[in-house]
Amino acid sequence: MKRSIIILFLFLSVGSLQAQIRLGQSRYTSLKPVDIMELNYSKPQKFRIAEIKAVGLATLDEVAIISLSGLKVDDVISVPGDAISYALKKLWAQGIIGDVKILVTKVEGDDIYLLLDLTERPRFSRVEFSGVNKTQEGELKDKVKIRGRVVRDDVLNTSQRNIRQYFVDKGFLNAEVKVSQERDTTLPNSVKIKFDVDTKSKVKINEIKIAGNDDISDKKVKGKLKNTKEHARLHIFRDLISRFTNTDAKSAKEAIVYRNPVSDEEVKNYINKNFKLNFFNASKFVTKDFREDKEKVIDFYNSRGFRDAVILRDSVYAYTDNTINIDLNIEEGNKYYYRNITFTGNYIYENPILLSKLGIAKGDVYNKEKLDKRLNYDPQKGDDVSSLYQDDGYLFFSIDPVEVNVQGDSIDIELRIFEGPQVTVNSVSIQGNERTSDHVVMREIRILPGQKFNRSLLVRTIRELSTLGYFDPEKIEPDMRPNFEDATVDITFILEERPNDQIELSGGWGGFFGFVGTVGLTFNNFSIKNIRNFEKWRPLPVGDGQKLSLRVQANGKAFQNYSVSLTEPWFGGKKPNALSFSFNHSVQRQVDYFSQGNQAQDLGFFKITGATVGLSKRVTWPDDYFMFSNALAFQIYDFNEFGRQFGLSYGTGKSNSLALNTTIARNNVDNPIYPRMGSNINLTTSFTPPYSSLNKNINRESPDQERFKWLEYHKWMFDATFYTPVFGSSKWVVSARTHMGFLGSYGDRIGMIPLERFVMGGDGMTFNNFALGQEIVGLRGYENQVLTPGALTRGDPNSTDGYGGIVYNKHVMELRFLVSPNPSATIFLLGFAEAGNNWGSYAEFNPYNLKKSAGVGARIFMPAFGLLGIDWGYGFDPAPGQSTPSGAQFHFTIGQQFR
Numbered sequence: 020m021k022r023s024i025i026i027l028f029l030f031l032s033v034g035s036l037q038a039q040i041r042l043g044q045s046r047y048t049s050l051k052p053v054d055i056m057e058l059n060y061s062k063p064q065k066f067r068i069a070e071i072k073a074v075g076l077a078t079l080d081e082v083a084i085i086s087l088s089g090l091k092v093d094d095v096i097s098v099p100g101d102a103i104s105y106a107l108k109k110l111w112a113q114g115i116i117g118d119v120k121i122l123v124t125k126v127e128g129d130d131i132y133l134l135l136d137l138t139e140r141p142r143f144s145r146v147e148f149s150g151v152n153k154t155q156e157g158e159l160k161d162k163v164k165i166r167g168r169v170v171r172d173d174v175l176n177t178s179q180r181n182i183r184q185y186f187v188d189k190g191f192l193n194a195e196v197k198v199s200q201e202r203d204t205t206l207p208n209s210v211k212i213k214f215d216v217d218t219k220s221k222v223k224i225n226e227i228k229i230a231g232n233d234d235i236s237d238k239k240v241k242g243k244l245k246n247t248k249e250h251a252r253l254h255i256f257r258d259l260i261s262r263f264t265n266t267d268a269k270s271a272k273e274a275i276v277y278r279n280p281v282s283d284e285e286v287k288n289y290i291n292k293n294f295k296l297n298f299f300n301a302s303k304f305v306t307k308d309f310r311e312d313k314e315k316v317i318d319f320y321n322s323r324g325f326r327d328a329v330i331l332r333d334s335v336y337a338y339t340d341n342t343i344n345i346d347l348n349i350e351e352g353n354k355y356y357y358r359n360i361t362f363t364g365n366y367i368y369e370n371p372i373l374l375s376k377l378g379i380a381k382g383d384v385y386n387k388e389k390l391d392k393r394l395n396y397d398p399q400k401g402d403d404v405s406s407l408y409q410d411d412g413y414l415f416f417s418i419d420p421v422e423v424n425v426q427g428d429s430i431d432i433e434l435r436i437f438e439g440p441q442v443t444v445n446s447v448s449i450q451g452n453e454r455t456s457d458h459v460v461m462r463e464i465r466i467l468p469g470q471k472f473n474r475s476l477l478v479r480t481i482r483e484l485s486t487l488g489y490f491d492p493e494k495i496e497p498d499m500r501p502n503f504e505d506a507t508v509d510i511t512f513i514l515e516e517r518p519n520d521q522i523e524l525s526g527g528w529g530g531f532f533g534f535v536g537t538v539g540l541t542f543n544n545f546s547i548k549n550i551r552n553f554e555k556w557r558p559l560p561v562g563d564g565q566k567l568s569l570r571v572q573a574n575g576k577a578f579q580n581y582s583v584s585l586t587e588p589w590f591g592g593k594k595p596n597a598l599s600f601s602f603n604h605s606v607q608r609q610v611d612y613f614s615q616g617n618q619a620q621d622l623g624f625f626k627i628t629g630a631t632v633g634l635s636k637r638v639t640w641p642d643d644y645f646m647f648s649n650a651l652a653f654q655i656y657d658f659n660e661f662g663r664q665f666g667l668s669y670g671t672g673k674s675n676s677l678a679l680n681t682t683i684a685r686n687n688v689d690n691p692i693y694p695r696m697g698s699n700i701n702l703t704t705s706f707t708p709p710y711s712s713l714n715k716n717i718n719r720e721s722p723d724q725e726r727f728k729w730l731e732y733h734k735w736m737f738d739a740t741f742y743t744p745v746f747g748s749s750k751w752v753v754s755a756r757t758h759m760g761f762l763g764s765y766g767d768r769i770g771m772i773p774l775e776r777f778v779m780g781g782d783g784m785t786f787n788n789f790a791l792g793q794e795i796v797g798l799r800g801y802e803n804q805v806l807t808p809g810a811l812t813r814g815d816p817n818s819t820d821g822y823g824g825i826v827y828n829k830h831v832m833e834l835r836f837l838v839s840p841n842p843s844a845t846i847f848l849l850g851f852a853e854a855g856n857n858w859g860s861y862a863e864f865n866p867y868n869l870k871k872s873a874g875v876g877a878r879i880f881m882p883a884f885g886l887l888g889i890d891w892g893y894g895f896d897p898a899p900g901q902s903t904p905s906g907a908q909f910h911f912t913i914g915q916q917f918r
Contacts, residue, residue, distance in 0.1 A: 063097040069130035075137040084110070088135065098123070098131060110137075141202075144209035150216035159185060163214070175212070182214055190303020192222040193340075223302045224249050225342035231331070231349040235323065240349070243319045245748070246308035247345070304335070304343055313347075320351065321387040326430070327352030355385040358429035364436035368407060373434075376404045385430055394418050394434070405474070408438065412471030414501055414508055415439030442472040445507035451514035454557060455489050455544055459564040462589060463487060464512070472508055480512070482689055487564070488543055490514045491842040492690050517842045518882035519543045539570040541885075545585075564588055580605040596636045599650070604628045609661065623660030623670065627792060629653060635682070644687040650680040652705075656730075656774060656792060665773040665792070665822050668723045674774065676730040678705045692845050692880050693837055694742040695752050705734040705775075711768045718768050730772045735761045736794075738918065749837070756831040758855075758918045760794060763825075776823025779806040779857040780898070782890075782910040783918060793823050796918045798855045800872025800892030801905045808859030811900050826864050829855030829918065845880040851892070870896045872905070888912040 071090055073081045088106040096102040103121055110119045125132040146163055148156050162185060163178045179196050186194035195217045203209040227249055229237045241249070313330055320328035332348040358381060362370050374380075377393050395418070397403045408416035417437045424431035446468055449460050463483040466476040477497060485492035494515045501508040521541040542559055545567040549560035559567075565587050572580040584601035608624040635648030656674040663670055681704050688697035710729045711717050717725055740756045764771055774792040781804065783797020798806060809822040831853040838846040854869035874892035881887070890912070894905025 063100050065095055065129070066098050066126070066131035067129050068092050068094045068096060068133060069127070070132045071135065072124075072133070073135040073137060076139060079137075079139055084137065085135065090133065096131075110135075139208055141208050141210045143212050144203040144206050145211055147211060147213045148216065149213065150218065155185075159214075178212075179214070182216065186216070186218050188305050188307070190221040190223075190305065191218040192304060192343075193219040195219070220341040221303055223342050224304050225338045225344050227345045227347065229347050229349065232351060234325070234351055234354065235320065239319075240316055240347070243315045244309075244312040245315065246305065247312045248302045304345075309335070309345075316347075316349070318388060320349075321385075322389065324354040324356065324384040324386065325351050326355050326385055326387065353428055355425075355428050355430050357381055357383050357385060357432060358426075359424075359431040360434070361432070362434045362436060365438065367411075367413075367438055372407070373404060376402065376407050377434075390420060390432075394420065409472065409474035412441040412443070412473070413438055414442040414472045414499075415503060440503070440506040442501060442506050442508050444468050444470050444472055444510065445502075445505075446509045448509075448511045449514060450511055451490075451516060454516055454561050455564070456546075456562040458592075459487075459489075459544075459562065460484065460512075460514070462595070466510065477510070482687075484512065484514070485689065486691050488519050488691060489516060489564075491517045492692075493840055493842065521882065521885045536574070537570070537572045540568070542567045547587075576608055578607050590634070594636065596634060597648070599631070599633045599635075601631045602629070607661075624657075625659070625661040625664070625792075626655075626657040628655045628657070629676075631680075633680070642685075644685050646682075646684045646686070648682045648684075650682075652676070652678050652680055667727070667773055672724045672728075674727050674730055676707060676775075678707045680705045688742060692886070693752075693835075693840070693847055694754075695744050695749055696742050698739065698741045700739045701737070703736040703738075705732070707731050707733070709765045711765065719770055726769060727772060727774075730774060731765060731769050732772050732775060733763050733765070734775060735763075745834075752835045752837075754831075754833040754835060754849075756829075756833075758796065758829040758831075759827065760796070761826050771821065771825055773821045773823075776821065776825060777807075777827045777857050778804050778823055779827055779829075779855060780804050781908075782912050783916045784912060784914075794918075796827055796829060796855070796857070797910075797916055798829065798870065798872065799851065799853060799874055799876075799890050799910055800894030800908055801870065801898055802908065805898040805905075806855070806857050806870060808857060808899075821859065824857035824859055826861060827855065827857040828866050828869065829853065830869075843882065847878050849876050849878065850874070851876065851890070870894065870898070870905075876910075885914050886912075888916075 068090060069092065071085050071088075071092060073084050076084065087109060089109050090096070090102065090106050094102070106121060107119060119138070120136040122134040122136055123131060124134045146160065148159060151159065159182055162181045175198055179198050182196045183194055197215040197217075199213050199215070200210045201213065203211045224247065227241055227244065227247070229240050232240055313333065317328055317330065328349065328351050330347055331350050332346070334346040335343055336346075338344045357379060360374065360377070360379065360381065362373050365373060379386075379390065379393060393403050395403065395405050404418060405416060415437070416439055419435045421433045421435055422430055423433045444466060447461075447464060447466065449457065449464075452460050463480065465480045465483065466473060470476075481495050481497065484490055484495050494513075496513045498511040498513055499508055500511075520543060522539070542561070543566050544561045544563070545565040546555060546560040546563035547565060548563055549555035552560065555562055565585065568582070568584045570580070570582045572578065580603070582601065582603040584599065586597055586599040588595065588597045590596045590598035604627070606624055606626045629652060631650050631652040633648055633650030635646055637643065638645045638647050654676045656676070658667070658670065658672050658674075660670040682701060684699070684701045686697075686699045688694035688699055707730060710731050719726070736758075737760070738756070738758050740754060743753045743755075745751045745753050760777055762771065762776060776793055777796055778793040779796040780798050780801040782799070783795055804810060807822065808824050831851060833849045833851045835847050835849045838848060850873075852871075852873040854871040856865075856869045858864045872892045872894045874890055876888060876890035876892075878886055878888040888911070890910040891907065892910065893907050896905065897903055898905050
């Protein structure tokens with residue numbers, strides 16, 4: 020009887036309920052469903068779930084949705100009751116349902132039939148942007164990854180904030196982002212999202228006002244705000260207005276009202292004295308950069324003895340719609356000096372040794388930055404207190420500076436040392452070398468199992484792995500896992516491989532020769548051993564660190580060059596002895612393209628065919644950065660009506676050269692692509708046998724065909740490059756280079772040879788110079804080959820002048836700025852000043868008579884193409900045969916240019 024009353028109640032209450040009732044599928048039309056949540060909770064009844072169905076689904080799976088509800092067939096539930104409430108909460112919690120009701124479609128005895136009446140939330144089908152460029156759109160899509168997600172307000176709001184923050188970080192503080200939705204008819208239950216961006220004008224920093232800085236000037240404080248700079252144009256305009264009109268005008272229109280008579284000369288002088296352009300430091304305002312810059316200001320004060328310096332207040336406020344002002348109020352505090360410096364806890368090294376390593380003495384200005392470096396790690400010197408211990412195995416060494424007494428302007432420092440046990444390297448392993456064989460990596464590792472831990476060897480290993488070129492040098496990370504109880508450490512070098520094979524597909528204009536195309540392939544991680552193992556072909560066999568280079572240059576009939584080389588860096592597999600082979604063939608022709616008939620007429624050629632075999636080895640004296648190499652080079656020079664181009668008395672003939680080339684080099688740069696510190700020094704000599712002493716019949720009076728049949732000479736080349744970081748940043752680097760070369764003879768019996776001389780000027784690339792048989796030396800700001808003795812009379816049959824110099828000097832200074840360290844596209848800018856000259860005799864040699872130039876340039880390194888560059892240089896001096904300065908020149912470069 021009671022059950023009948025409940026069933027009757029369920030049917031009769033349908034008409035009085037105010038809930039929205041939606042019919043399910045057609046099979047339920049015989050009974051109007053009832054929303055369980057609207058039944059009377061004061062009279063619940065137990066039922067067994069006989070059936071559960073779901074309707075209203077467009078893309079979701081019915082079985083999965085029912086499972087998510089937590090309700091199952093044969094479950095006994097109370098109607099109404101908590102099971103229904105929990106099911107609704109679970110479905111809502113998924114975030115994929117826009118509306119949900121649980122309906123009763125039928126009741127039979129103790130069985131109840133349930134219907135989940137659902138409305139799916141639509142999904143984002145695609146994202147569109149307006150008001151942004153293609154580059155920005157690509158970056159924004161990475162920040163707004165909502166495609167395929169359910170449409171929810173929190174997702175949209177988060178995306179909207181991320182887009183606005185993206186532009187705020189770029190200086191668009193007033194950027195606005197609007198979002199709109201539109202149904203996508205191409206996909207079920209989907210909407211398109213469009214973000215409409217109005218960046219407005221970039222907000223510039225009008226003025227930075229510094230207060231409270233009595234000992235440090237405004238200029239120095241502002242100089243430490245590396246990424247928070249005043250806008251140069253606004254800055255000079257404001258100063259001009261203030262100086263000449265005594266007003267606070269915010270615009271040129273306001274300034275005119277207050278303008279006082281001022282001479283043009285006075286304004287120009289003031290601008291030249293005060294106006295500075297910010298090429299690399301934008302004047303946009305970024306909150307994160309400003310916060311970091313404030314910390315740099317305090318660090319700067321600490322390094323000048325002001326340990327208590329603080330920024331009491333900073334204020335950023337609008338000046339105009341597109342500019343802001345910044346106020347900084349600094350409290351410098353007292354300037355402090357070191358007084359007593361003591362060590363405690365040191366048993367291995369005595370105080371005088373530690374004080375010597377510290378490099379700070381009583382009376383020195385307090386400098387927190389220097390103290391930290393000298394105690395822990397000084398990358399410039401590499402000779403600090405920590406290195407003294409950690410290079411001797413004391414990995415757990417730590418040192419804690421404590422200010423034990425501050426009296427007046429003096430500070431007593433107690434350096435508390437924990438030495439710990441001497442640690443032995445237990446194991447060394449590598450991770451991430453998928454293409455490169457383990458033995459290629461392990462042979463470059465200097466810190467080995469069984470050795471005492473040595474920090475210098477660890478740092479040296481990181482450098483060696485970086486210079487291989489197979490791995491991203493910015494991401495080489497040693498994972499050290501020390502064990503204090505066993506006094507051991509396990510070291511794993513985490514590596515990330517990068518593409519290092521290069522393909523050169525390029526073209527250039529070779530002056531008289533016209534367009535010249537180049538195809539080159541360089542495989543820097545080649546493997547001869549894996550040639551038969553096709554699983555190692557990617558696309559050629561890789562993994563053993565050998566270098567294979569193939570290169571072809573051609574301009575039809577006028578010029579061709581073919582070269583192939585192979586280098587095994589560890590010949591024999593046990594020591595770093597590099598064995599190399601190379602072969603080259605070049606031909607340059609004089610072609611008359613205006614001859615009668617359809618065929619171009621060959622007027623002569625110059626061919627060079629040569630082969631070189633070399634062996635180099637690393638040496639440990641004077642230190643283990645040195646390398647010593649010898650190479651035997653044989654070349655055949657074949658002239659056909661071409662000899663007079665080099666000042667010879669004949670046009671057709673052959674010359675041979677057999678030379679022993681010896682190189683002593685020291686290279687400790689930290690990165691082959693963008694070096695920040697270190698040096699690269701090379702001395703190369705070339706000696707041929709003294710043929711004239713073996714054949715007394717050959718002398719200066721002999722015909723050139725006999726005199727130069729075998730070339731007799733010695734050549735000396737010196738190149739040195741030094742890298743130094745500046746401005747306290749790893750992005751700014753000064754590169755100083757010097758180059759010089761000397762060509763000599765074994766006496767006056769033969770004299771100077773006509774080949775192997777120096778050709779100077781331009782980009783320094785053989786590609787563009789076609790100076791076969793010569794040494795190419797670049798000098799930006801001047802045309803290719805223009806600074807070459809004999810260039811004005813080259814090819815004149817009546818001239819006896821040789822072509823090319825026998826001595827040259829060149830000096831370069833570059834200031835470099837790293838734009839992007841990304842290994843897939845490393846980009847840096849540079850400004851340069853250089854000077855050099857080339858002389859045809861030692862009597863004319865004057866190292867102070869140099870051709871000078873200056874300019875700017877850019878470089879981009881891409882693993883597939885190598886280093887590409889462009890320079891604009893201005894030559895300040897006339898080239899030979901000219902009366903006016905060389906002027907502006909553009910230069911394009913491919914690959915590293917060493918001279």
